[in-house]
Amino acid sequence: MSDLKKLSTKIRLEVCKMLKHRGFGHLGGSLSIIETLSVLYGDVMKINPQNPNWEERDWFILSKGHAGPALYATLAVKGYFPLEMLNTLNNNDTRIPSHPDRLKTPGVDVTTGSLGQGISLAVGIAKSFQISQKPNRVYTIVGDGECNEGQVWEAFQFAAHHKLSNLIIFIDENHKQLDGPTKDIINSFDMKEKVEAFGFAVKRISGNDELAIKNAVLEMFEVKDKACCIILDTIKGQGIKYYEMLSDNHHIRFSGESEFQLDLAIEKLKEELEREGR
Ligand SMILES: Cc1ncc(C[n+]2csc(CCOP(=O)(O)OP(=O)(O)O)c2C)c(N)n1
Ligand SMILES: [Mg+2]
Structure with a gap:
């Protein structure tokens, strides 16, 4: 098992434990981005968990x-805060509310949850680094x-127009949204063609393959005059067969079979890590 695969397994285990402890949560969309978070925080991103606000x-x-649990698990595994804090998800006075809040959690750069607004902030932040010529x-x-x-x-147009090559936008194409398949709710058609038409450098890769994700990011580092987009072909509930197959897997309130399967997944992930000597 590669180091990044091991990190993904650790993050996946912490997400499952956290939601088991809470009893409910956004499992499907948290699981589909774990390998990407693993590559970002485990390899390509310049970070300092001891100093989350480090200027560089x-x-x-x-x-x-809504995939906050995946980010919290990643930050905790990387040492931004103790793993025990994950058991406070959604508590009234918690530092890890269901959706990320930059004023509450060490390592959370931007408050998000209202869909569409995070990407808009991202392009503004990237533009500010471009203006000040920061790396x-x-x-x-x-x-x-x-x-x-x-x-x-609108944000994509802005990124393309301003040639924000210091920004990498991942689209988690897990083919589902809150209450059904995206093709039935509002079809995205071919996302790659659409983003390309907006003027991006685009690559579509398998979103459960750490090496493919890392190589795609390294390829985007070579792009100098375009905004960059990596489309992740993923499965909602990725990495745990039962939840991949469960049609209503956006937000799960665990009981009966779905709780039994979560316990099973936790045991399997623990065993995998033990076999690897952690
Ligand atoms: C502006 C806004 N409208 C509606 C919602 C409610 N909502 C939360 S998650 C979600 C579905 C999102 O689907 P997708 O982006 O595909 O997420 P994933 O499949 O990765 O969970 C919706 C409609 C919201 N958070 N913000
Ligand atoms: Mg989706």
């Missing part, structure tokens, strides 16, 4: 903010359902 850091914006990079993950928001396409 790269910025990460989870535009699909900081900006990374953001947008949901495929989120792309139903007109505001997303």
Whole structure:
């Protein structure tokens, strides 16, 4: 198992434990971005968990903010705050509310949750680094359902027009949104063609393959005069067969079979890590 695969497994385990403890949460869309977070925080991003506001850091914006648990698990595993804090998800006085809040959680750069707004902030932040000629990079993950928001396409136009090559936009194409397949709700058609037509450098890759994600990011580093987009072909509920197959897997209230399967997944992920010697 590669180091990045091991990191993905650790993050996936913490997401499952956190939602088991809470009893409900946005499991499907959290699981589909784990490999991407693993590559970003485990390899390509310039970060300093001991000093989250380090001026030279790269910025990460989870535009699909409902996947907060995936970001919290990543930050905790990377040492931004203790793992035990993950058990406070959604508590009244928590530092990790269901959607990310930059004033509450160490390592959260931007408050998100209202779909369409995270990507808009991301392009503004990238523009500010471009104006001040700073080397900081900006990374953001947008949901495929989120792309139903007109505001997303305004932000894409802005990124393309300003040639924001210091920004990498990931689109998590897990083919589903809140209450069904994206093709039935508002069809995205061919996302790659659309983003290309907006003037981006685009690559579409498998979103569960850490090496492919890393190589795509490194390829985008070579782009100098265009905004960059990586489309992640993923599965909502990725990495846990039962939840991949479960049609209503956006927000789950665990009980009966769905709770049993979560316990099973936790045991399997623990065993995988133990086999690897953690
Ligand atoms: C402006 C806005 N409208 C509606 C919602 C409610 N909402 C939360 S998640 C979601 C579906 C998002 O689908 P997608 O972006 O595909 O997320 P994923 O599949 O990754 O979970 C919706 C409609 C919201 N958070 N913000
Ligand atoms: Mg989706």
